[in-house]
Amino acid sequence: MFLTLTTTGSPERPATDLGFLLHKHPEKSQAFSTSYGKAHVLYPEADAERCTAALLLEVDAVALVRRGKGKGRGGAPDAALAQYVNDRPYAASSLLAVALSAVFSSAMRGVCHARPERAAEPLPLRIEVPALPARGGPELVRRLFEPLGWAVTVEPVPLDVQFPEWGDSRYVSLVLESESLTLAEALRHLYVLLPVLDDAKHYWVASDEVDKLLRAGEGWLPGHPEHKLITSRYLSRRWSLTREAMERLELVRLAEADDSEVEDIDNAVEAESETEEKPTPLAVQRRDAIITALKASGAARVLDLGCGQGQLVQALLKDPAFTEIVGVDVSMRALTIAGRRLKLDRMGERQASRVKLFQGSLAYTDKRLAGYDAAVLSEVIEHLDLPRLPALEYAVFGAARPRTVLVTTPNVEYNVRWETLPAGHVRHGDHRFEWTREEFRAWAEAVAERHGYGVEFVPVGLDDPEVGPPTQMAVFLRDVNDEKEAKAA
């Protein structure tokens, strides 16, 4: 909410010309209303040698939260996302960028009737932003500003000096210095890059965001080595708005009730994968292996237990051999995305009658799951705490009892082959365990034994001679005498 702009000069070219360039008189303190609070411009120093303009935005945190008033019951702010404890009043966030463009709009366009020649030429500039939220840290700050001709001094701000073990905060204190840029260029850099560096949470979005970016980025953005990152981050605010709209507020509240971060609980769908992702080759191989095994089993009515965003359901729908496909997931968010992916609401009746999506949980038995030819549990078991696995086992093998069950799970031995995966780490934050081939076999064979199934194992992906395949698949088939019974009945 605070930054300073300093320039230096000489009696011939006085630094106080900054006042003309900014259209703000150095001998006054001026205040401007913006939608999020009052912006003040004042000059802590102003003489021919050195002139500093300070922009201070007083953010009204209570108003930020109460903006949504009336939505919830009893006029309470509904979205738990709006917090009174909020860094907006202190950090140089996207709100400060909005204030910057409002207060210095002419300067940003390079318009200065009093000193037109000075507006058009570079001047020595020093910009200080003491609390800048910077996702990506000092390193990214440098990558963003240095190519534009700034000398960058950036220091991370520790989270809390009393708890050094907590490390650095997401804020940095930033000093930019340059003699080769015009004031207008400097302001436009800040206008775009402050929100880009800011964390993802926002309280505003305008519909003409793209135009604004193009205008502010004119002359420097297209040639910037990080222009892709800048563009996607700047515009990602739109997506995060959509994300908020989709947010399962019930889950948000449960996270709050438990003093947890929303992301700890509402993480069934990865943030990145919400946009149309390129499937990793392994995911494709896994899907192919599953479909091959399903075809071999002759299954026509198939359950996809833990269907996630419905990629497998979508693939199965393309094959008419599968007459009924049921996607089940415990996450309503995942089901919503799956429904959208499958375009369920626009599907023809015949196709639509082949597919069903509903919420379910493998921690409970579920009568709706009985009587199917096959069930797929693809990358599901590792998302359960080990002590809860017997419940899943009974729900699937004891109660639902499809003829064929396919279970895939990562092979932890293969992790050493992932170059990007630090040693000892699991592949996904929510994996409660990852098994070796031996551990998986032991579990699968015991399950088969207990429930009257036979089981075989199929490698998925390149079967490394030393550490095995990246994914392991167990194919369970219900015992033969059981089969006869089923046919007789």
Added chain:
Amino acid sequence: MNQSTNGRVLPVTDLSLVVLVGASGSGKSTFARRNFKPTEVISSDFCRGLVSDDENDQGATRDAFDVLHYIAGKRLAAGRRTVVDATSVQQDSRRQLIELAKQYDVLPIAIVLDVPEEVCAERNAARTDRADMPRRVIQRHIRELRRSVRRLEREGFRKVHILRGVEDVENATVVTEKRFNDLTHLTGPFDIVGDIHGCASELEALLGKLGYVDGVHPDGRTAVFVGDLVDRGPDSPGVLRRVMSMVKSGQALCVPGNHENKYGRFLKGRKVQHTHGLAETIEQMETESEEFRAEVREFIDGLVSHYVLDGGRLVVCHAGLPEKYHGRTSGRVRSHALYGDTTGETDEFGLPVRYPWAEDYRGRAAVVYGHTPVPEATWLNNTICLDTGAVFGGELTALRWPERELVDVPAEQVWYEPTKPLRTEAPGGHDGRPLDLADVHGRRAVETRHQGRVAVREENAAAALEVMSRFAVDPRLLPYLPPTMAPTATSHIEGYLEHPAEAFAQYKEDGVERVVCEEKHMGSRAVALVCRDAEAARKRFGVDGPTGSLYTRTGRPFFDDESVTETILDRIRTAAGEAGLWDELETDWLLLDAELMPWSLKASGLLRSQYAAVGAASGAVFPGALAALEGAAARGIDVSDLLARQRERASDAAAFTEAYRRYCWTTDGLDGVRLAPFQILAVQGRSLTGLPHDEQLALLDRLVEHDGSGLLQTTRRLYVDTGDPESVQAGVDWWLEMTGRGGEGMVVKPLGAVVRWGSPRSSEAESGGEQGRLVQPGIKCRGREYLRIIYGPEYTRPDNLARLRKRFLNHKRSLAVREYALGLEALDRLAEGEPLWRVHEAVFGVLALESEPVDPRL
């Protein structure tokens, strides 16, 4: 009705499908109106009208009958007698109704109205809407009716009443008859005896142990036999003699087992295989008199498949019975009661695999049965199997009802070798038997003792399902979740948003004279289930391994590492032992409501990403901003207001940083971790939520005193009389002093625990409970500095306070009471040994309600 003294009396069973058979104009509707409740009767004409706006539109007949069958189905499923008013003269239309009766396992009954053609024609002619009905239609109806009459019983009607002529119809009266299996009026007490299989000597021993003297109980108790009296054992005739005489003299009831059933068929001369011990019975009976064999045949023939007893609270049958068959009457029900349900699979001994119906059972009536030999009689979902394999050398077991006590005698010897070893395990085994989704999913209403029905909305249940499935501990170790708590009414004292004065005033208004103020610990809510040892955990909670659980307010385990949890449980266990609580409370487990500290232990993510971040940003920005303003001021620019405001904001931010820092301290393993229990929620067989808080705290003080590990921490408290201004002032001062030192605040609770509105003491509330609503079980008064963490660093500024005082507490209060009622319900169900699904239903409800939209800052 009054002139019917000389008319015919037609017995009609209370739950049945009554089909009136008669031509158009024969007077069916009039007859039905006179003899049944209007809502019991569904007429095809009415259904025609429903679907086509015309009661005589024959084109709508098919749809009309679809509607009729649908309505009849709904009524029968709900256990309501239904009368179908349609001509039903054709066999095909009757067949569909008989199917319907079978589907819902009720008796189909036919009442035929055989009225002369002329009368029918005359009546139709008098009705404008039927005046043009051709005569041949009535003639056809009557022709078909006459053809049908003789074969009605063969078609499947269990009772057929034929009324011939107008007079017969007009004078007949219907009387309602109870079903044979409906003995709900008998309240016992009962002694229900498991499978005897000819073990006459054991039977005598058991009856003696139960207190019977020569088949009569001096206290007037009634014996109930679950069947399988005969086969395999040494003296089936002796058993039969004893049981038959007791039944005959009204000292006992008996339901048939599959073995009696087969022997009965043998006695009637049917061909049956003399296997599974039947040969022994036949041989033993050969020495008996022909007369006795005839008596036995008659006795077996007259047995009713199952009984509903004690106001519907108890169902006794041989092989177990799902709820939908209770009190129903059909071949299917009888066969279920005798043989049970099978999965269609066979096991390694070639025997049919029995369907684990008891796992699915969700009925409120207790089902007591036998049939499947088990090593030990145990309750599962309110059902219990009493066949403990007496004939195989096990025990002969009886259940005392309503005491629910088991009484058994050992077998004198192995009378018969079992085909396979006795096992209790259902498929899936002891460990793997989860709850059913239907117990929690979708929109629900949970019946509670303290607050009636508590509704759970679908979207809230969906969110709870996700959290429960993905993050919570095993439901068997999750018998309770703590309710949310409402804050005190908003204060108008300058500088304060919350202040205890309002809390005391509210309780005074609610009629609560004495309250306890408990220090609010600066940690996370924690529930600890502590069992005395692993064996106690296995026995009571059915888990192998853990000795309890320690979880958060949404049921998540506190520690990823199970050994850390076990260490904490062990410290509590040891302290409880030292304090003598296990013996004093006569329990093998304790359920504790507590606070786990420091807060940073669990909420470190939130602390760092939100609280510390705000501290860091404010700490970084103010020095520069203040210096800039001071610079401008030094140059003579008027920024005094702005500067003063920024200095104030800087100091607010610093105060905020101080406030959150109090919740953080570094822990190393369990060093530095504290647990402050403030209520013992339940112990074996008892919910302790009604125990006054002073007694609770006295117990817990002893627990803390006896803790040598430094884990447990006491809860400071002060008692206040809400009617005494001095006492109230002392409470306020205590709070001011505590929060002035940086404390989080306090919780004010009625001393008498579970209290209803307007009742001065809990004991009185217990007796007159129904009249008043529950008062808030606790009201939190949070400290002025602590609230910076909730409402932001600058909330104390007058303009902010003025806006923040507009807050709405009603929804939060209602939520707090509803969750409290569900929590109490879970504990009551736990204490009474109700099935897991019943406890889980209430616990799940608390979690679901937690996701209701309410201001999270309250």
